[in-house]
Amino acid sequence: MADEAALKKPIEDGQHFTYADYKNWNPDETGCCELIYGVPYAMAGANTRHQTMLGELFRQFANFLAGKPCRVLPAPYDVRLLYEEDESDDTVVQPDIIVVCDKAKLGKEGCRGAPDFVVEILSPSNTAAEMQRKFKLYRQAGVREYWVLDPESGTLLTHLFEEGRILSRFYGAGETAPVETIPGLEIVLEPVFAE
Numbered sequence: 001m002a003d004e005a006a007l008k009k010p011i012e013d014g015q016h017f018t019y020a021d022y023k024n025w026n027p028d029e030t031g032c033c034e035l036i037y038g039v040p041y042a043m044a045g046a047n048t049r050h051q052t053m054l055g056e057l058f059r060q061f062a063n064f065l066a067g068k069p070c071r072v073l074p075a076p077y078d079v080r081l082l083y084e085e086d087e088s089d090d091t092v093v094q095p096d097i098i099v100v101c102d103k104a105k106l107g108k109e110g111c112r113g114a115p116d117f118v119v120e121i122l123s124p125s126n127t128a129a130e131m132q133r134k135f136k137l138y139r140q141a142g143v144r145e146y147w148v149l150d151p152e153s154g155t156l157l158t159h160l161f162e163e164g165r166i167l168s169r170f171y172g173a174g175e176t177a178p179v180e181t182i183p184g185l186e187i188v189l190e191p192v193f194a195e
Contacts, residue, residue: 019080020087023109033076036137038090044125049151049195053121054096056192057149061097064185070101070116078110079118081141091137096121099182114142116181121149135159139166145181154193 016038033043046054054074061072075096082089083105098115100106105113118138120131131148138146139161146159154173159166160180171177173193179185 017090018087019084019089019092022092023087034094035090035092036133041130043094044123046123050096050121050123052195053149053151053192056194057119057121057187058097060187060192061099061185064182065099069103070099070182071103071106072097072099073111079115080107080110080112081114081137083112091141093134093137095119114138116143117145117147117179118143119147119149122151145179147177149192151193156189 017035017040018038019035022035022040034041058072058074065072075094077094077098079093079095079098080089081091081093092110095115095118097117097119098111099117100111100115102113102116105111105115120134122131135146139159144161146161148157148159149155150157156171156175156177157168158171158177158180159168167180171189173189176186176188179187
């Protein structure tokens with residue numbers, strides 16, 4: 001267990017942290033919600049539109065996956081992308097939705113390794129640099145499919161990472177988007193983007 005005084009100490013620039021550190025933090029005190037390559041990042045709270053979109057998207061995934069081997073999990077949920085059993089891994093993210101088809105990756109504390117599928121819903125606080133960092137991170141970690149929904153523009157950008165290639169596609173709010181890594185699942189976007 002981490003020293004109580006250390007938990008209250010503000011995080012200093014230049015420090016490198018691991019999951020062993022992260023699991024003992026109190027986000028209200030540190031302001032940290034994600035850890036990427038040892039660097040802590042704060043995340044703003046979600047607004048009503050974000051949560052409404054998350055709920056509808058989760059509903060469609062959960063309905064399709066009921067009784068099937070893959071599991072859909074919504075945020076907040078720790079995803080230890082570069083999992084190490086000794087807790088020396090230094091990357092923990094909180095995607096809005098993940099799908100995991102390998103039950104061995106579902107630990108009591110969260111996901112141990114890369115999910116098959118990741119969804120991020122943009123918030124006003126997201127920066128282009130942050131999204132580029134996440135794109136590279138998910139690809140390198142072994143995520144097979146990554147979606148980014150933009151509530152402001154009413155668009156979905158999908159990325160399929162396969163065999164060294166990236167297949168990307170845009171969808172509008174009135175379209176239906178197939179989930180390439182889950183055959184037969186198509187997400188109806190109109191209710192997702194409905195206000």
